[in-house]
Amino acid sequence: MAIHAARFSYQGRIQWGLVSGKRITPLPGEFATTADFVQGHDVGALREFAASNAASRNTLALGEVQILSPVTRNQQFLCQGANYRQHMIESGLDPDAKTYNMIFTKATSCIVPAGSDLVKPARVRFLDYEIELGLILKRDVLAKTVVTDEHLHEFVAGLVIVNDYSARDIQIPETQFYKGKSFRTFGPVGPFLCLLSPQDMKHLGQLQLTLTVNGQVRQKDTTANMVFGPAETLTELSGVQDLFAGDLLSTGTPAGCALSVPSPFKQRMGALLPEATKWAIFNKVQEGRQEYLQVGDVVEARIQSPDGVIDLGVQRNKVVRGT
Template sequence: MALHIVHFEHQGRARWGVLRENQIIPVPGHFATTGEFIRGTSHDELARLSGPGLAESEIKLLSPVTRNQQFVCQGANYRQHMIESGMDPDAKTFNMLFTKAQSCIVPADSELVKPAHVRFLDYEIELGLVLKRELAHGLTVTRANLHEFIAGIVIVNDYSARDVQLPQMQFYKGKSYRTFGPVGPYLCLLDARDMPRLEQLQLTLTVNGEVRQHDSTANLVFGPAETLTELAGLQDLVAGDLIATGTPAGCALSIPSPRAQRIAALLPEKTKWELFMKTQARRTQYLKAGDRVESRIVSADGSINLGVQRNRVVDESRGAHEHEARLRAIHSPGDGQP
């Protein structure tokens, strides 16, 4: 049975709770990080938790993934997104992996701050996997034992400054600005019976009410089990770490056709990127101040619902100091978000 877990602030204190029928039942104990919470609780205990609840209006939601956890991402991992990016999903034999700065993690409904120098701000809805335990070298993760390694799932938006990411060939830099990684609103804890539904989740992202992205995790090229197996052979990961599994087609970014890319490769570097900038400048889909982005992930049968993530775009020059003050308040010492 899927459980909705919230990380929240109430009366100046960061807490964890189980969301049940619009009431938040606080979990006893202090857990400074997502990893501590996962290691210090069990799915069955949380499912049985009872007691007086808090209304959502009484609390302030925090990110269910705390900032001390690693933030690993997969790129070009949905078939149609690969095709629109000029790649052949049947020929691509490698899993594209990169990281985002932990400092870009913010609560689900945070404002998205568009840096003053960024022209092409893009959205990327993604399913996030939250680890249950350490991934040790040599581990093999399969569909049969996946429940031993995944504690739960979250909504992630991998916001990206395309005019930094691509011309500078800087995935980390272009995707790691502060506020570029909203997570939540909920951490949906799963048990073994829920794992097959990871292949049946529907992702939908809208901008100002218009559907821009919609796809199913059935179309992932590299699934969770094979990705976790590869990561286990690559790096150390622990309970609470976050893996974003890639975004569907429909981003604002326009990728030239393979033929156009071959021609561009013959041009001087400066000319090539000037043409890229001119092409992107014609794309009205890029985010601007005032735009509102909403992200939803639900299972086909409705038994898993990760809530709605809402972000309003604001210019860095408008209210930047106030926004930084809010972030400092959210991530102040003692809230479990270093």
């Protein structure tokens, strides 16, 4: 059975603990990074610890502690783009014809706790949301490696919620994925890190993702609709770069983002226009989209399995004005 953990601050000390209901049981030891934590704990041992401390008074109410991001900023923040079938379609792509796995990175300085305010920089006009399932790596991968579903548990330690907030007016016209997605606070992670046993891996293909803005559902899908799964993505990445325990791989977002993408035909026609004209049209279309986030909006993101065995908690971000 999966184990839900959290990184938190209590009375000035940063610790890790096991979450059960609305309480958290601190774990012994100091773990400065996500890598230290996932490499220092076996799910079976944590389950035994939880059982032996079930009646202990050494627990804290979640409301008493400050929940931090379970991913520390020393880890890599890797992302997949356009990786759900309907999101590909709404982006003008054919999921049955796409042969490449879109990969990009976000600055680790954008990582914040799940309950943080989302700061909308003054220069950003089109602020978008993207709920994503994040995978936390279990071990270093320093050479090209074939990862299969059968032994994925050797590479993936657990799961988190990620929101890949994006400034579309920078990402698209400037073709700057990194810059448009890396403003500070644009990468909330958590609240919980769900550590998986080999038996829990079956849930990866059936998790439910839901994102609301001011209580209205904007995104709702399941991980069954991913185009490039975790095993093949890790295999591909291992042939390109080194991966390390504790690194975060965010696996793409479902349909329902605020961004309006023109049809393939209009994209081809737009490519013939002068740059200034093309992007003036883009901006005009986006200005008509009421779905973009505004100051005061509240975004909530949830990921869980249908049976509740995996429940990654709730992210809640209020949009506030930046400079």
